[in-house]
Amino acid sequence: MRRLNKWMLALIMAWFMATPAAADGLLMARVGKAFPEAMTLLQSAISSRGYTITRLQQVNENLERRDFKSDMYRVVYFGKLEEVKQISAQQPELIPFLPLNITIFAEGEQTILVSSHPKTLHQFFPDPALKPIFVRWEKDITAIMDEMRGE
Amino acid sequence: MLLRFLTLGLLAGLSMSQVLAAPNGASLYGRNCASCHGANGNGGIGVPLALPSFQASISDDYLRKTIVLGRPGRVMPAFASLSKDEVEAIVRHMRSWANEPVATYSSQPVKGDPSHGKQLFGQYCASCHGANGEGAKGTGVTFSRPRDLPIMAPALNNSGFLASATDAMIKATLMKGRQGTPMVSFLTQGLKEKDINDIVSYVRSFEKKALINNASAAQQERPVIVRDSPYDLQTTVENVKRAVNSNNFFHGRVQTLEYGMSKPEAENPNQVIVYFCNISQLNQALSMDPRVGLFLPCRITIVEHKGKVQVMSLNPAALSGLFNNVEVDQLCKTLKENYITILEEATL
Numbered sequence: 001m002r003r004l005n006k007w008m009l010a011l012i013m014a015w016f017m018a019t020p021a022a023a024d025g026l027l028m029a030r031v032g033k034a035f036p037e038a039m040t041l042l043q044s045a046i047s048s049r050g051y052t053i054t055r056l057q058q059v060n061e062n063l064e065r066r067d068f069k070s071d072m073y074r075v076v077y078f079g080k081l082e083e084v085k086q087i088s089a090q091q092p093e094l095i096p097f098l099p100l101n102i103t104i105f106a107e108g109e110q111t112i113l114v115s116s117h118p119k120t121l122h123q124f125f126p127d128p129a130l131k132p133i134f135v136r137w138e139k140d141i142t143a144i145m146d147e148m149r150g151e
Numbered sequence: 152m153l154l155r156f157l158t159l160g161l162l163a164g165l166s167m168s169q170v171l172a173a174p175n176g177a178s179l180y181g182r183n184c185a186s187c188h189g190a191n192g193n194g195g196i197g198v199p200l201a202l203p204s205f206q207a208s209i210s211d212d213y214l215r216k217t218i219v220l221g222r223p224g225r226v227m228p229a230f231a232s233l234s235k236d237e238v239e240a241i242v243r244h245m246r247s248w249a250n251e252p253v254a255t256y257s258s259q260p261v262k263g264d265p266s267h268g269k270q271l272f273g274q275y276c277a278s279c280h281g282a283n284g285e286g287a288k289g290t291g292v293t294f295s296r297p298r299d300l301p302i303m304a305p306a307l308n309n310s311g312f313l314a315s316a317t318d319a320m321i322k323a324t325l326m327k328g329r330q331g332t333p334m335v336s337f338l339t340q341g342l343k344e345k346d347i348n349d350i351v352s353y354v355r356s357f358e359k360k361a362l363i364n365n366a367s368a369a370q371q372e373r374p375v376i377v378r379d380s381p382y383d384l385q386t387t388v389e390n391v392k393r394a395v396n397s398n399n400f401f402h403g404r405v406q407t408l409e410y411g412m413s414k415p416e417a418e419n420p421n422q423v424i425v426y427f428c429n430i431s432q433l434n435q436a437l438s439m440d441p442r443v444g445l446f447l448p449c450r451i452t453i454v455e456h457k458g459k460v461q462v463m464s465l466n467p468a469a470l471s472g473l474f475n476n477v478e479v480d481q482l483c484k485t486l487k488e489n490y491i492t493i494l495e496e497a498t499l
Contacts (some may be wrong), residue, residue: 025228025473025474025475026442026445026473026474028186028187028442029186030181030185030186030189030190030195032190052411052412053411054410054411054412055410055411057447057448059433059437059444059447062428062430062433063430063433063434063437065430066430066431066434068430068434070434070437073437073441073444075444075445075447075448077411079412080412081409081412081413084408084409084412085409085419088408088419088422092454092456092461092463093374093375093377093463095408095422095452095454095463096375096450096452096463096464096465097374097465098408099408099412101445103442103444103445103447105441105444107195110190112186112195112196112441113186114186114442114444114445115445116445116470116473120473121374124374124375124469125374146182149181149182149185151178151181151182
């Protein structure tokens with residue numbers, strides 16, 4: 001039995017070594033489309049994964065009102081009601097991180113998307129019951145970035 | 152015995168599948184690098200990697216080490232999660248833009264007089280690279296903001312740069328310059344090879360200076376700033392609005408957490424968000440790093456949970472490490488102080 005355990009351990013370690021580790025820092029994507037089209041695609045990519053877009057924060061308009069120059073810049077907020085209800089009841093200190101958001105801004109005729117890695121929330125809130133939600137968010141936002149990149 | 156064979160078979164299969172699935176450099180570049188360096192290496196937040204003079208003056212080893220080590224505090228992250236094969240595949244993809252043979256450099260140190268090099272550095276280099284080699288400001292800025300040049304003067308005192316660039320590479324850059332950037336050949340500016348050796352030895356001496364470790368400071372921060380309120384929810388909301396306004400911000404929308412996800416009459420009224428802003432500070436923040444939109448707009452949440460009212464905000468100082476930008480670190484410290492002041496005024 002001890003030998004079996006040893007072999008199983010070796011197998012598990014090999015699997016972990018074969019699994020690519022996730023990237024650090026921020027989730028980012030460059031989209032080869034101008035801002036208006038990228039914005040439409042982003043909203044569609046978010047909605048198709050069952051999220052509701054709750055708000056579009058207009059950043060460049062606010063800057064321009066004060067004569068500061070900026071290209072198109074928005075923050076898109078989104079969430080799923082049941083998840084938000086569950087997580088905010090379970091861990092109220094997570095509310096400042098909700099709803100999820102993706103920042104989108106123009107860079108010439110291309111567009112850049114930025115979001116934080118939801119999995120980093122697990123470092124701050126190590127409750128095992130929350131981990132599946134963080135993992136799901138990470139998977140969804142990564143998939144949104146991939147879709148926007150055209151992968 | 153059978154189990155052993157099965158296990159060995161599985162292990163061999165895993166290794167084989169990794170060999171067969173050779174990393175795709177273009178795809179890895181698109182996923183990890185293109186957002187900053189451009190899809191075709193023409194730059195943006197990061198260096199225009201396809202610039203012919205850049206391609207001609209850097210070694211493969213410089214690229215490999217830069218990917219692995221990044222530039223601490225200067226936006227470029229350390230891609231520690233990439234395998235050696237993946238890094239190599241990205242380097243090969245970047246080299247598809249090279250028109251000339253790839254440069255290789257000796258790893259031997261260049262001997263020079265660092266004190267004379269310091270004097271020359273102040274005279275010839277500091278105006279672009281900073282008095283202490285800290286590089287140009289606004290390292291995270293994209294073309295979405297007003298910007299004059301496609302390339303920022305790099306931080307020569309950065310531990311990632313010093314570990315990636317050999318003395319010979321720094322010397323070659325000083326001697327030849329980089330066409331298409333403000334970096335000129337210093338031989339054409341009247342310096343002799345000995346002077347350039349002295350500058351190289353001074354740049355190398357930056358290694359001896361201790362570097363601030365902002366990452367460890369951020370790890371000690373709690374993710375959320377919370378204060379208990381002695382008032383009921385509605386009074387606390389009004390107090391927050393007043394405190395926001397008295398601290399040089401203006402408050403904007405006041406909404407529930409569930410706004411937009413539910414019918415208004417069904418929203419939980421005990422989770423209220425007050426958004427606020429200072430447009431001048433916002434402009435300053437975006438001028439440092441456009442990715443700080445993640446924090447926008449500023450907000451404070453007021454929650455009544457199990458009969459207790461609390462005010463809370465995320466702690467920018469705990470999250471600043473995500474940006475790997477020293478300029479943002481300072482901004483986040485200031486923002487944290489602003490949040491604490493507002494929370495405490497509102498709950499006084």
